[in-house]
Amino acid sequence: MNTHASAPERLIWLLAALVAFGPLSIDLYLPALPAIAANLHAPVGLIQLTIGGFLGGFCLGMLLYGPLSDRYGRRPVLLFGISLYLLASLACMLAASGEQLVALRVIQGIGGGAGSVLGRAMVRDLFPLARAAQVLSTLHLVTMIAPLLAPLLGGLLLQWAGWRSLFLALTIFAALILLRVALRLPETHPPAQRHSAGLANAFLAYRSVLACRHSLGYLLALGLTFGAMFAYITGSPFVYIHYFGVPAQHYGWLFGLNIVAVIAFTWLNKRLAIHSNADTLLQWQTGAIAVAGAALWLAGAGSLTAVVLPLLVSVGLTGSVGANCMARLLQQHASRAGAAMALAASGQFAAGMLASAAVARLHDGTPAAMCLVIALCGTGAWLSLQLQRLATPASSATSTPM
Numbered sequence: 001m002n003t004h005a006s007a008p009e010r011l012i013w014l015l016a017a018l019v020a021f022g023p024l025s026i027d028l029y030l031p032a033l034p035a036i037a038a039n040l041h042a043p044v045g046l047i048q049l050t051i052g053g054f055l056g057g058f059c060l061g062m063l064l065y066g067p068l069s070d071r072y073g074r075r076p077v078l079l080f081g082i083s084l085y086l087l088a089s090l091a092c093m094l095a096a097s098g099e100q101l102v103a104l105r106v107i108q109g110i111g112g113g114a115g116s117v118l119g120r121a122m123v124r125d126l127f128p129l130a131r132a133a134q135v136l137s138t139l140h141l142v143t144m145i146a147p148l149l150a151p152l153l154g155g156l157l158l159q160w161a162g163w164r165s166l167f168l169a170l171t172i173f174a175a176l177i178l179l180r181v182a183l184r185l186p187e188t189h190p191p192a193q194r195h196s197a198g199l200a201n202a203f204l205a206y207r208s209v210l211a212c213r214h215s216l217g218y219l220l221a222l223g224l225t226f227g228a229m230f231a232y233i234t235g236s237p238f239v240y241i242h243y244f245g246v247p248a249q250h251y252g253w254l255f256g257l258n259i260v261a262v263i264a265f266t267w268l269n270k271r272l273a274i275h276s277n278a279d280t281l282l283q284w285q286t287g288a289i290a291v292a293g294a295a296l297w298l299a300g301a302g303s304l305t306a307v308v309l310p311l312l313v314s315v316g317l318t319g320s321v322g323a324n325c326m327a328r329l330l331q332q333h334a335s336r337a338g339a340a341m342a343l344a345a346s347g348q349f350a351a352g353m354l355a356s357a358a359v360a361r362l363h364d365g366t367p368a369a370m371c372l373v374i375a376l377c378g379t380g381a382w383l384s385l386q387l388q389r390l391a392t393p394a395s396s397a398t399s400t401p402m
Contacts, residue, residue: 010184011122011184011185014177014180014181014184015119015122015123015139016119016142017115017119017177017180018078018115018118018119018122018181019115019116019120019139019142020115020142020146021112021115021116022058022112022113022115022116023150024146024150024170024173025054025058025108025109025170026054026055026233027146027150027151027154027233027255028150028151028153028154028157028166028170029154029163029166029167030150030151030154030233030236030237030251031151031154031155031158031237031241031248031249031251031252032158032163032166032248033047033048033050033237033238034237034238034241034242034248035162035163035248036050036098036101036163037098039162040096040098042097042098042099042101043098044360044363044365045360045361045363046098046099046102047098047101048234048235048356048359048360049102049356049357050098050102051230051233051234051356051360052234052352052353052354052356052357053102053103053105053353054106054108054109054112055350055352056109056349056350057105057106057107057109057110057111057112058109058110058112058113058116058349059113059346059349060110060113061109061110061111061112061113061114061117062113062116062117062342062345062346062349063342063346064113065077065081065113065114065117066118066342069117069118069121069189070189073187073189073190073191074118074121074125074189075181075186075187075188077114077118078114078115078118078181078185079178079181079182080114081110081111081112081113081114081115081118082111082114082115082174082177082178082181083111083178084107084111084114085108085111085114085174086111086171086174086175086178087111088104088107088108088111089108089167089170089171089174090167090171091104091107092104092105092108092167093167093168093171094164115177116345117342117345119139120139121189122185123139125188125189126188145259150252151251151252151255151256152252152253152256154166154252155248155249155250155251155252156249157169158248159248206343209329209343210343214332214388215329215332216384217385217387218325218326218328218329218344218388219325219329219343219344219347220380220381220384221286221321221325221381221382221384221385222321222322222325222326222344222347222348223347223348223350223351224351224377224378224380224384225286225289225317225318225321225377225378226318226322226348226349226351226352227351227352227354227355227373228289228293228315228318228355228374228377228378228381229314229315229352230351230352230353230355230356231355231356231358231370231373231374231377232258232314232315232370232374233352233356234355234359234360234370235359235363235370235373236251236255236311236370237251238363239307239367239370240254240304240307243365243366243367244304244307246304254308257308257312258315258316261312261313261316262315262316262317263319264316265316265317265319266320268320269281269285269319269324273324278324278325278328279328279385281320281324282321282324282328282385283385285317285320286321286378286381286382286385287382288313288317289313289314289317289321289378289381290379290382291313291378292310292311292313292314292378293310293314293371293374293375293376293377293378293379294375294378294379295310296310296311296314296371296374296375297371297372297374297375301366301367301368301371307367311374314378321381325344326344329344351377355373355377359373
């Protein structure tokens with residue numbers, strides 16, 4: 001690893017902006033989903049697919065950019081990805097139909113995946129291990145704050161200038177970051193550290209991680225809890241704004257409650273992890289998500305409160321489950337840490353895409369689709385860990401170098 005201990009601290013905020021591509025692209029335009037459907041004369045379910053389409057492209061992009069950057073360097077791959085994102089964002093602003101918007105969001109997601117995966121990879125290139133952990137914590141905080149602020153900003157832009165202004169804002173953001181990367185960000189992965197077989201080795205590592213049955217419980221729990229969160233992201237604008245009559249400009253406040261819950265539960269998880277192992281915490285956390293999901297499904301259509309309160313648990317625990325699952329995966333696959341994390345992250349977004357698509361497909365004008373998918377994902381996450389316990393204890397699993 002290239003450890004530039006004297007790397008300028010100003011680069012941290014640029015790296016943070018790179019990992020913000022994902023949450024900004026998803027959360028900024030959430031309050032505008034009903035308005036987009038009305039303006040484009042498109043079915044609600046079709047417009048909801050713009051979220052799943054973005055997630056699918058984002059997932060694919062992350063799987064591709066890591067190995068490509070190992071072989072060709074970070075800068076050219078990052079510049080390509082941001083440029084693709086910029087052009088797709090501009091095209092989204094000009095979309096004339098729901099079908100066009102879905103297709104363009106897929107392309108936008110492919111471009112945006114570069115910032116998410118390479119921002120983190122560059123931290124490993126630039127900083128020694130101890131400092132890298134601190135920087136990655138800062139980047140994680142950004143991914144929590146961005147979803148909190150983005151819907152609030154999106155609601156204001158929607159009210160002042162219409163839904164197309166949201167994609168203009170993303171275009172301007174991408175242009176500024178592209179300029180900053182081109183002028184200020186050096187290549188962090190020099191030719192001496194690259195290898196011509198990078199792509200082949202990366203895919204072999206993916207296969208090796210998947211072949212370890214002890215990892216599947218963690219990967220499934222990680223993906224399904226993330227899927228529950230994206231079922232909420234997809235369905236909540238219509239549930240809150242259309243079904244319960246919440247003003248679009250106030251949607252961000254309700255959305256922000258869940259981000260606050262994520263931050264609070266993540267802080268609590270760090271405290272509990274000092275005295276409890278990750279597997280014990282995961283059992284309690286996925287159990288709580290399953291119970292909250294069941295409560296949401298049984299009573300969610302009754303009142304706004306019956307939706308909001310269970311979601312504080314279902315969505316709030318997502319970050320804690322993710323951290324504990326990734327910690328166990330890293331422990332099992334120390335020699336394949338990069339591949340394990342890329343597979344875990346892309347699996348999260350793949351599950352998010354499927355859950356989002358399910359909510360869109362089952363939408364019937366009530367909270368039922370969102371509540372059902374969240375309940376199924378929560379129960380599935382808990383069951384995946386119970387099934388894992390029937391196998392050989394995960395702690396006995398070892399990962400051999402490739």
